Amino acid sequence: MGMTITEKIMAKQSGRDKVVPGELVWVDVESVMTMDYLGKTCFDKFRSLGKTEVFDKSKVICVSDHLVPPPNQKFATMLNEWREVVKKHDIEYFYDLGRQGIAHQIMVEQGHVLPGTISIGTDSHANTYGAAGAVGNAVGVTDAAVAMATGKAWFRIPEAVKFHITGEWQPWVMAKDLSLHIMGMMHWNGHLIYKTLEFTGPAIESLDMAGRMTLCNMTVDLGAKNGIIAPDQITADYLKDVAKGDWEMINSDEDARYEAVYEIDVTDLVPTVALPDKLDDTVTVDQLKGTKFNKAFVGTCTNGRLEDLAMLAKILKDKQIHRDVNMIVVPASQTVYLDALRAGHIETLIMAGAAVDTPSCAACAGIHTGVAGDGDIVLSAGNRNMKGRMGSKNAQIYLTSPAVVAASAITGEITDPRTISI
Amino acid sequence: MIEGKCWVADDYVLAYEIIIQQYWTSPIDPEDNSKWVMAGVKEEFNAENAFKDRGYTFIVAAHNFAGGGKSIEHVIAGLMGAGIKAVFADSFARLQFRNAINYGLPFVTSKDIAISCDTDDVLRYNPDTGLIQNLTKDKEFQSLPAAPFVAEVGAVGGLMNYVRDKIAKGEAIG
Numbered sequence: 138m139g140m141t142i143t144e145k146i147m148a149k150q151s152g153r154d155k156v157v158p159g160e161l162v163w164v165d166v167e168s169v170m171t172m173d174y175l176g177k178t179c180f181d182k183f184r185s186l187g188k189t190e191v192f193d194k195s196k197v198i199c200v201s202d203h204l205v206p207p208p209n210q211k212f213a214t215m216l217n218e219w220r221e222v223v224k225k226h227d228i229e230y231f232y233d234l235g236r237q238g239i240a241h242q243i244m245v246e247q248g249h250v251l252p253g254t255i256s257i258g259t260d261s262h263a264n265t266y267g268a269a270g271a272v273g274n275a276v277g278v279t280d281a282a283v284a285m286a287t288g289k290a291w292f293r294i295p296e297a298v299k300f301h302i303t304g305e306w307q308p309w310v311m312a313k314d315l316s317l318h319i320m321g322m323m324h325w326n327g328h329l330i331y332k333t334l335e336f337t338g339p340a341i342e343s344l345d346m347a348g349r350m351t352l353c354n355m356t357v358d359l360g361a362k363n364g365i366i367a368p369d370q371i372t373a374d375y376l377k378d379v380a381k382g383d384w385e386m387i388n389s390d391e392d393a394r395y396e397a398v399y400e401i402d403v404t405d406l407v408p409t410v411a412l413p414d415k416l417d418d419t420v421t422v423d424q425l426k427g428t429k430f431n432k433a434f435v436g437t438c439t440n441g442r443l444e445d446l447a448m449l450a451k452i453l454k455d456k457q458i459h460r461d462v463n464m465i466v467v468p469a470s471q472t473v474y475l476d477a478l479r480a481g482h483i484e485t486l487i488m489a490g491a492a493v494d495t496p497s498c499a500a501c502a503g504i505h506t507g508v509a510g511d512g513d514i515v516l517s518a519g520n521r522n523m524k525g526r527m528g529s530k531n532a533q534i535y536l537t538s539p540a541v542v543a544a545s546a547i548t549g550e551i552t553d554p555r556t557i558s559i
Numbered sequence: 560m561i562e563g564k565c566w567v568a569d570d571y572v573l574a575y576e577i578i579i580q581q582y583w584t585s586p587i588d589p590e591d592n593s594k595w596v597m598a599g600v601k602e603e604f605n606a607e608n609a610f611k612d613r614g615y616t617f618i619v620a621a622h623n624f625a626g627g628g629k630s631i632e633h634v635i636a637g638l639m640g641a642g643i644k645a646v647f648a649d650s651f652a653r654l655q656f657r658n659a660i661n662y663g664l665p666f667v668t669s670k671d672i673a674i675s676c677d678t679d680d681v682l683r684y685n686p687d688t689g690l691i692q693n694l695t696k697d698k699e700f701q702s703l704p705a706a707p708f709v710a711e712v713g714a715v716g717g718l719m720n721y722v723r724d725k726i727a728k729g730e731a732i733g
């Protein structure tokens with residue numbers, strides 16, 4: 138019996154020839170990410186283990202993303218304490234305000250996540266790292282503190298489920314639509330709790346890294362342990378100049394065991410929207426035609442990448458955002474921001490009437506930069522829409538792709554991007 | 560053997576509601592986190608110490624307890640601070656399941672338990688055998704006893720103690 142890519146990585150990182158689902162193993166981690174609002178606690182816990190030096194100063198990655206720029210004194214003070222503790226431990230890679238980005242974007246974009254290895258982070262969307270052919274896993278501060286001290290984390294080997302994706306991507310259909318489609322099909326935290334999800338097939342092989350990151354990112358919202366895509370030439374090209382270490386191409390064996398295999402043909406996939414409050418309440422965009430909204434948001438670790446901003450710019454070029462819509466766009470990192478600026482996307486978006494803000498999690502978790510108030514109806518390209526997620530419990534959040542947000546921002550009503558002339 | 564009253568939750572109790580947003584940035588502290596634990600789950604718990612003061616020992620839930628994808632440990636610390644000694648459910652969200660193991664709070668998977676218990680029923684749980692008894696209703700449920708590693712971590716009061724001890728003794732982990 139062969140092994141899946143996740144099993145192979147876990148076997149390799151735990152020094153075994155073979156692992157089987159259900160086993161508990163301690164693995165070596167490639168990198169440990171922590172960020173501004175939990176990071177100080179991580180370091181405090183780490184020191185309480187009796188250690189003063191982290192296991193590897195180049196492998197504990199610190200990022201300021203949730204709280205920057207600080208919207209109030211409380212967060213400004215927290216950030217000061219955070220900076221102090223990072224400095225004290227002489228951490229090599231500290232992506233603080235000015236060099237910031239959303240942690241998950243930074244981890245992949247800056248090459249801290251390497252194919253065939255395991256990286257963990259103190260934030261749930263660490264599943265994103267699977268896009269680089271790595272096991273990416275979200276943990277609490279305790280696990281992060283232990284890993285900072287020892288370079289290790291414990292894992293239960295997960296059962297595997299495969300999504301085999303075929304067909305041709307249609308214009309204006311994005312990886313986010315596939316994510317939301319799978320969400321509607323499998324349910325939010327439904328049958329996939331604890332599983333490793335593997336995405337394979339020609340429609341995955343043709344997907345760029347941005348799309349792969351979107352897809353793996355939202356596997357946490359399916360309840361999965363991780364989502365992963367085998368590394369290929371696209372991964373290699375992406376990592377060429379940024380990888381912070383050596384890596385190897387690991388792929389699943391032909392005879393690996395899956396609990397279930399689902400086939401999806403993207404040729405039939407259309408732009409998809411999750412209705413307010415529950416991620417798995419998804420419908421195709423045509424069913425919401427004419428639904429009015431007043432706030433548009435594109436950013437986050439799900440859809441704040443260059444390709445996403447390029448899609449916005451393509452649709453909004455020489456157009457005007459509807460006067461009843463306030464649109465905020467937040468690039469996922471300074472690198473993304475700069476690339477989008479150089480490509481002319483930022484100018485296009487500003488000319489269309491969008492506000493562009495400095496990279497951060499922004500309003501995604503309701504902390505700052507465009508939080509939702511009572512009565513707001515938000516059309517967002519983020520990842521979560523439960524009541525109160527972006528601020529007020531009396532706001533509604535529709536989730537969708539950047540293409541749908543852009544097309545809809547022009548009309549002020551939820552609009553199928555396939556009906557917009559560009 | 561642990562014995563006490565249970566509180567029966569609905570399906571899909573979110574971690575987000577067990578600890579509401581305004582406390583996500585507070586320190587992780589059982590005493591402190593327990594004051595407002597469950598504040599978002601039911602209006603009746605949205606007052607200081609409201610859940611804690613009911614004196615429950617167990618929580619019984621159905622599907623996906625503590626879901627919604629939040630990794631914050633305040634959830635587990637808050638439940639423990641409120642006197643909860645074990646949670647029984649059809650299924651648990653992965654992140655908090657992991658945190659519970661790391662804190663030594665038994666999160667025990669047991670099918671159909673939610674439909675067979677009412678709030679304030681008295682339960683008895685034997686962590687060694689996995690047997691759960693509903694003394695009020697005279698019913699029994701068998702759950703899997705904890706895996707050896709999980710039991711070992713639980714016995715020393717959580718992963719921090721487990722690892723601290725290994726480091727102090729200079730022993731390898733795993």
Ligand code: SF4
Pocket residue numbers: 202203239240241260262437438439497498501502520
């Ligand atoms: S962008 Fe949103 S989902 Fe992503 S890490 Fe930030 S708050 Fe979490």
